[in-house]
Amino acid sequence: MRTLRVVLPAVVILAWLTLAAVGGPFFGRISEVATNDQAGYLPRSAEATQVNELRxxxxxxxxxxxxxxxxxxxGGLTxxxxxWTEDxxxxLADLDGVDEVSPPIPSEDGDxxxxxxxxxxxxxxxxxxxRQAADVDRPDGLGVWVTGPAGFIGDLVEAFAxxxxxxxxxxxxxxxxxxLVVYRSPLLPVVVLATALIALTGSIIAVWLLAKIGAIDINSQVQGILFILVIGAATDYSLLYIARYREALRDHESKWDATWLALRRSIAPIVASGGTVMAGLLCMLLSELNSNRALGPVAAVGIVFALxxxxxxxxxVMLAIGRAAFWPQRPKFGDPQPDLTSPDAKGFWPAVARLVSRHARAVWVISTAALLVAGLGVLVLDADGVPQSDVVLGESEARDGQEVIGDHFPAGAGNPALIVGAxxxxxxLADAALExxxxxxxxxxxQNSPTGTMPAGTDAPPFPIPTLAPLEPTVVDGQVMLQATLEGAPDSDVAEQAVTxxxxxxxxVDPDALVGGYTATMLDSDAASIHDRTVIIPLVLAVILVILMLLLRSILAPVLLVTSVIVSFAAALGVASVxxxxxxxxxxDPAVPLYGFVFxxxxxxxxxxxxxxxxxxxxARLGTRPGILRGLTVTGGVITSAGIVLAATFxxxxxxxxxxxxxxxFIVAFGVLLDTLVVRSLVIPALSYDIGPAIWWPSKLWRDERAGRGDESRRLGAQDRA
Known part of the structure; x- marks a missing residue:
């Protein structure tokens, strides 16, 4: 048995260190399998996707x-x-990755x-x-910008650098x-962060392999969320385990016994928490957007490794280090567990418990009212989509270049809507489009025109291209493609309305006609995001409610918990909107409320x-109302610390x-703090205390307390503490 106590933890640590050594290089390689092209976000059924596949x-x-x-x-181009522009x-045509380049197209104003x-x-x-080629021998005073859809992708990738x-x-x-502030120990933060980093390494390997074989899609946005989610989740779960381990070291002299006791007491809430997160995020698989759908399995992989x-x-690791991990405040065997529920108990959380016990109804009513008022801010929320030019914050050459195009050309020049019809x-079709x-x-x-296009429609404006006889449109399976130049910038509301x-x-004209292109892709993406909000949010609530009912063996408590989180989310989104x-x-983006809600x-x-x-x-040991106060006081510090950590990571x-x-x-960080400091600390304890034993309805715990059969278990619980 003594050998097992040494060999088993050593094997576990060695296995994880091996995984970390193998996975280290993958941190820089995950971008190899990521894509940031918005067209790749759409489902195959989207109209813009169908047109893109015909291009x-x-x-x-x-x-x-x-x-x-x-x-x-x-003052005009010289x-x-x-x-120089012709050169x-x-x-540009000689560069790898550039397939064709048009001749210079001057603006009507000559500028x-x-x-x-x-x-x-x-x-x-x-x-x-x-962009490097455009800097070679540039004439003084000549402004040059690389923009268009490719330019915006370049800026986006640079932003994710x-x-x-x-x-x-x-x-x-x-x-x-x-x-460091929470533990006041130099070693524990290192242990916790090392655990989170190794969990992240394992998840990156798994995600990279899945993306490499085409099982999942990933983009830089999902990649960033994966990093943060794994760090935050692994740290939160570590905080809960370490708190239980500290308690167990006071009750057991043997580190091995303390480890097993801490695992037994913490495994259920940790697994339930991780399972809830995974279940909620896997609901994203029902998303119409590939980018949203990718988040589900990617995040689930991350949570699995965190757990x-x-x-x-x-x-x-904690078994190997033992009490030294808590230095300089090592827990000693035989030290009594602090009684934080006594009237004389000092500290912040005993004071909160006394407030809850004396003014339970006032606490939860006032706190809930404040949250509901904060939620009114959603009335100013504009989540119908943003122009692509506003996606990247700070400097953006593509955005600046698009503004220059709008000053001298039709803003949609070079980025037309694509029409496919009979x-x-x-x-x-051309005449209808021109109207x-x-x-x-x-x-x-x-394809037999030097520019690849030809005038279309009886009222088409003159198109200055050399005449080839005969000019014929390209026909594929009885269909032709038209390019419609939009007057508005391709990512503007005007352009989206024009595409609609x-x-x-x-x-x-043709009921089977399709319209795609850059603007249509944005339009279809926004529509898919709105659909996802409508479908996924109720599903996430239902799944989490069922999990809580199974975990707590109650109906009323899970309903109240889920309701409290909804109110908390509404308050966070309301404040964020303002x-x-x-x-x-x-x-x-329409996906912002969805992501905020799911997280x-x-x-x-x-x-x-x-x-x-x-x-x-x-x-079960003390009775419901004393149990609520003790649960609040003993978990207050660790849960608040976990909430602050998660808020900081997001x-x-x-x-x-x-x-x-x-x-x-902002939404998740503020929302987590709100949930931790207000909902979990005040609303839920006060509401549960006000309701009393009925909070466990219809479980055996409720029935026992109602029938007065809880006295014996409470007496045994008091003996255990003594």
């Missing part, structure tokens, strides 16, 4: 994301500027010109090379400082699970200059 057949191999190079000089077109290039392969690398290093550094630094590391590696209806407000020109795709009207107009509005935010409900319910499982344990997402992640960082 190769109509346009040949050069069907990558378009990049637009725009040059501008106040001959030298135009000559630039040649240099600007643009080149339209088709990119392929690693778009961000191609854009970076194009710090996700492997800087994000982790900020998150780990914040957690380390918090743990495994917390319940195997951490106990093994060959027999070509002229009628739509916001459409400035329509051309048909033609365009779809109605062309379907009046903050976003005051800060001048352009709005929010706050799934993670917020963790703290209620930690609290109520301990309350149930104490209620707040670290704000270092990535992407609007979506910054907004998620």
């Amino acid at each position: 190769d057949e109509f346009l040949g191999e050069a069907t990558g994301r378009p990049a637009i190079v725009v040059v501008e000089r106040d 001959d030298a500027d135009l000559a 630039l077109a040649g240099r 600007a010109a643009e080149l339209v290039a088709s990119t392929s392969g690693e778009v961000d690398e191609t854009v970076a090379a194009m 710090g996700i492997d290093g800087f994000l982790l550094l900020v998150a780990f630094s914040a957690v380390f400082l918090i743990l 495994a590391a917390t319940l195997t590696l951490l106990p093994a 060959e027999a209806d070509l002229t009628a 739509v407000d916001g459409v400035s020109a329509v051309v048909a795709v033609s 009207d365009l779809r109605d107009a062309v379907r009046a 903050v976003f509005a005051v800060a001048g935010s352009p709005g929010a 706050l409900v799934a993670l917020g319910i963790d703290y209620n699970i930690f609290l109520m499982t301990r309350v149930r344990e104490e209620s 707040a670290a997402l704000a270092v990535i200059p992407v609007l979506f992640l910054v907004q998620i960082a």
Whole structure:
């Protein structure tokens, strides 16, 4: 037996260290299997996706994301500027990843010109090379920008550049400082963070392999959330285990006995919490957006590794270190467990318990009312989507270039809407499209034209291309493709409205006609996100409610817990909405409320699970109301610490200059603090205390207390404590 006590933890630690050594290099490789192209987020059934899949057949191999190079000089382009722009077109065409480059297209006012290039392969690398080429021998005073869909992807990838290093550094630094304050021990924070880091390493290996074989899709957004989720979850679960281990070391001289006691007491709430998070996140598999759907399995993999590391590696390390891990405040065998529920008990949490016991109804009524008032802020929430140009915060060459295009060209030039319809209806489709407000020109795709297009429609404006006889539109399976130039910027509300009207107009001619392109992709993405909110949010609530009922063996308590988390989420989203509005935010992606809800409900319910499982344990020994007070006091410190740690880790997402992640960082960080400090500390204990034993209805615990059969168990509990 003594050999087992040495060999077993050694084998566990060695196995995890081996995994860490193998997985270390994967931190820098996960971007290899990530994509940030918005078209890849959509389901195959989306209209924009269907059109995107037909582009190769109509346009040949050069069907990558378009990049637009725009040059501008106040007072008009000179001959030298135009000559340099022509040379630039040649240099760009020679770059790897650039398939075709149009000749310079001058603006009517003579102040600007643009080149339209088709990119392929690693778009961000191609854009970076194009921007370097645009700096070679540039004439003084000539402005040059690389923009278009490819340009925005390049800016987005650059914004995510710090996700492997800087994000982790900020998150780990914040957690380390918090743990140092909580434990007042130099060793415990290192043990906890090492556990979280090794769990993250294992999850990255698994996610990389799954993405490599095509089982899941991943993007930089999901990657960042995975990092934060695993660090936060593993740290939270570690805090709960260490708190139980400290208690067990007072009751048992043997570290081995203390370890098994701590595991027995903590495994149920930790597994239940992790299972709840996984179940909630796996509901994202029903999402219509590939990006949302990817989050479910990726996050579930992360939680599995967080649970495994917390319940195997951490106990093994703590067993090996023993009481020295808590130095300089080592728990001693035989020290009495602190009685935090006595009237004379000192400290913050005993004071909170006394407040709850004396003014239970006033506490939960006033706290709930304050949360509901805060929730009114959702009335100013604008979550119908944001322009692509506002996704990246701070400097953005693509955004600046798009503004220049809008000053001198139709803002949608070089990034048209794509219409696919019957060959027999070509002229009628073009005429219908030209009648739509916001459409400035329509051309048909033609592979035997030097530009790849030809005029379309009886009222089409003149199109200055060399005449080839005959010019024929490209026909694929009886269908043709038209390109409609939009007057508004491709990511603007005006452009989205034009695409909506365009779809109605062309379907009046050909009911099977499809409209795709960049703007249509954004439009379909927003519609899919709104659908996901409607479907997934109720499902997450139902799944979590069932899990809580099974865990607590009660109906009333789980209903109240889930309701409290909903109120907490509404308050967090309301405050966030006001903050976003005051800060001048352009709005929010429709997925922001969904992500905020899933994380706050799934993670917020963790703290209620930690609290109520301990309350149930104490209620079986002391009775419900004394059990509530003891559960509150003994878990108050550890749960609050866990909440602060989780809030800090999610707040670290704000270092990535992407609007979506910054907004998620604020909503989740603020919401977790609200849930930890108000809901779990005041609302739930006070409401449960006010209701009394009926909180466990219809379980055996409720029936026993109602019949007065709880006296014997309470007497035995008092003897145990003595």
